[in-house]
Amino acid sequence: MSSISTLVSQLVRPEILALNAYHVPVSAGMVKLDAMENPYQVPQSLREEIAAVVSGAAINRYPDPNPLALKRKIAALLQLKSGMSVLLGNGSDELIQLLAMAVNKPGTTLLSVEPSFVMYKMIATFLGMRYVGVPLAQDFSLDMSAMLAAIERDKPALIFLAYPNNPTGNAFSAADIKQIIAAAPSLVVVDEAYYAFAEDSFVPHLAEYPNLLVMRTFSKLGMAGLRLGFLVGSELWLNELEKLRLPYNVGVLPQLVAEKLLDHHDVLLAQAEQIKQDRSLLLQELSAIKGVKVYPSSANFLLLRVARAKEIFEGLKQRGVLIKNLHGSHPMLQDCLRVTVGTPEENRRFLEAFNETITQLA
Ligand code: PMP
Numbered sequence: 001m002s003s004i005s006t007l008v009s010q011l012v013r014p015e016i017l018a019l020n021a022y023h024v025p026v027s028a029g030m031v032k033l034d035a036m037e038n039p040y041q042v043p044q045s046l047r048e049e050i051a052a053v054v055s056g057a058a059i060n061r062y063p064d065p066n067p068l069a070l071k072r073k074i075a076a077l078l079q080l081k082s083g084m085s086v087l088l089g090n091g092s093d094e095l096i097q098l099l100a101m102a103v104n105k106p107g108t109t110l111l112s113v114e115p116s117f118v119m120y121k122m123i124a125t126f127l128g129m130r131y132v133g134v135p136l137a138q139d140f141s142l143d144m145s146a147m148l149a150a151i152e153r154d155k156p157a158l159i160f161l162a163y164p165n166n167p168t169g170n171a172f173s174a175a176d177i178k179q180i181i182a183a184a185p186s187l188v189v190v191d192e193a194y195y196a197f198a199e200d201s202f203v204p205h206l207a208e209y210p211n212l213l214v215m216r217t218f219s220k221l222g223m224a225g226l227r228l229g230f231l232v233g234s235e236l237w238l239n240e241l242e243k244l245r246l247p248y249n250v251g252v253l254p255q256l257v258a259e260k261l262l263d264h265h266d267v268l269l270a271q272a273e274q275i276k277q278d279r280s281l282l283l284q285e286l287s288a289i290k291g292v293k294v295y296p297s298s299a300n301f302l303l304l305r306v307a308r309a310k311e312i313f314e315g316l317k318q319r320g321v322l323i324k325n326l327h328g329s330h331p332m333l334q335d336c337l338r339v340t341v342g343t344p345e346e347n348r349r350f351l352e353a354f355n356e357t358i359t360q361l362a
Contacts, residue, residue, distance in 0.1 A: 015125055022122065030322040031349050033340040036166070036194075036301050038222035040271045040343065046264055053256045063252040070255055073262045074230055078203050085235040087242060090249045092193060092217040092229030096160070097123050098244050099189060099213075099231075103157040104129050111156035113142065115167060115330040117191065120160045132156065135332065140168040140295065142176045151184050159184055162191040164198050167326055167338045169297030171198055181209045187237070191215045194299035196272035197279070206233055213237055218258060220300055221268050226254040275300050279341045285351055289358070301340045308361055309335040315357030321350050 002010075009017060025034065041047070071086040080086070089095035100110055100123050107130065112120040114133035124131035134150045137143040142161075151159075159180065164171040181188045188211055190202040195216055202214050213233035218226065228250060231238065261268065283302055286294045293305040303326075306312060313325035323340070326333040339350060 013128070015128065019122070019125060022118075025322060027322050030317075030320050031342065031346050032322050033342050033346060033350055034322045034324045034338075035224070036220050036299070036340045037224045038220060038268075038271055038275065038300070039340075039346060040222060040274075042222065042261065042264070042267055046260075046267065050257055050260050053260050054253060057252050057256055059252055061252070062248050063250060063255055065247050067250070067255045067259075070259045070262070073259060074232075077262065077265060078232060080203075080232060081207055083235060084206055084232060085238045087231040087238045087245070088250050089229040089231070089245075091219060091227040092191065092215050092231075093119055093123075094249060095215055095229050095231050095241075096120060096189075097126070098241050099158055099187070100124060100127050100129060101244050102241055103187065105157070108158075109154045109156040110158045110160070111150060111154060111186070112160040112162075113147070113165070115326075115333055117160070117162050117166045117193075118329075130154075136165075136168070138332075140165070140170050140332075142172045142180070144176055144179065147176075147180055148183055151180070151186070156184070156186045159186045159188045160191055161188065162193065163200075163202065164194045164298040166193065166299065167301075167303055167324070167333070167336075169295055169299045169301060169303050169338075171200060171298040174200055174202075177202070178205070181212050184211065187211050187213065189213050189215050189231075193217045194220055196221045196269065197276055197300045198298040203232065210234070218261075222271060223258060223261060226258055228254050228258050272300070275341050278344060278347060281344075282339075282341055282347050282351075285347075286354075289355070291358075301338050304337050304339070305335050306337065306358075307335060309337050311361055312354065312357050313337055315360065316350070316353045319353035319356065321353045323350070 074086045096119055104127050109130040109132055110124040111132045113136050121131050121133060132150055132154050134146050161177055192201055192214055195201055206212055206214060213231050215231050217229035279297060283294050286292050286304060291306055295303040309327040310325055316323055324338040326336040326338055
C-alpha cells in the first residue's frame, strides 16, 4: 500500500505540486495594513439595518442564483447602457477563474503585465494555461512596444490589465490601454478593483470595444468580508460565462448585505474619499524620510522602496504593524514594501513603527 505522500505526488499535477499556496499571514491583534481593506466599519445605524435584513434572511434556502435587484443596483450605479449586463462572482478572484476557464482551449495564452496582481498567473497555472507576463517599464508604465510585440507573437486569448495596478499603485495611460484593446485579438479585461480611489474608468468605453469587459470588486470599498466581485460588459460575453458559474456562488447573506450597502453607497464613497486624503498625507510623511522612495498611487495603498526592506518589514511586525513585503517577489520590486492606507491612527502607528525600525537598523 502506497503512502499518502507517494499517492499525492503521483496523482496531483506537477505544476500544482510546485506551487506555493496563496499565503495569508496571521494578523490577529495587529495593525493590519497588508491587504488593501477599507479600515472603517459602516456607521452603527446602518449596521443595525444590516442586522435586521440578516435576521430575516432565508438561510435555510439556497441563494437566488440570479439576484436581479442587486444586479440592477450595480447597473444603475455604473450607468450601464442597454445590452450591457452584470455577472456576480465570489470575489473577483472567482471571475478571473471563470474568464480563464471560458477561453482555455489547448495551447491558449493568458497575458498580463509584471509586476501585477499575482492571481492572473496563479489561475493560469491552476488551469494548465500558458501565461505570459510582459515586464512593465522601469517607471511601472506599460512598455507599449513590448506589449504590442507580445500580443502579436503570443496571440493571447485573454489579457488582464489592473487599472490602477497592484502592487505598483499607478494607473496606466488610458490611451495605451485603448491601443492594446484595439490591437489585441483577445478579450481584454480591465480590472478596476481600486476604482473607488482612482480618477478614471473604462466602464464608459464598454460600448466602443467588442473585446472589452470591466471587472470590479467591492472588497476595497468596505466589503472584503462579503466576497463580492462583478464583471460588466456585453451580455453576449456574460451569457457564456454564466454557464460556467457554479449555481450558488454568491451566498444569501452577501447578496442581502451588499444590496443594503449599495443603498448607502455615498457612505462608502465618503470613506474612500477620506482614504484618498489620508493617502496624500501618508505619502508626504513617508517621502520626507531619508532613503525612502514612495511611488504615486491611485489606489488605497502606497508602494515604497527602501534599503533593507525585509528587515523593516520584520521590525514593523515586531511592533505590531503588518504590511506587505514585496522584496523577492519580482526583480522589479527589489527593496519594495506595500502599505495599505489605514485610519489616521493606524497610519500614525505605522509611521512611528517605521521610524523606530529604521533608527534601530541604522
Ligand atoms: N484584482 C486586483 C488588482 C486586486 O488587487 C485584487 C485583490 N488584491 C483582486 C482583483 C481580488 O479581489 P477580490 O477577490 O477580493 O474581489
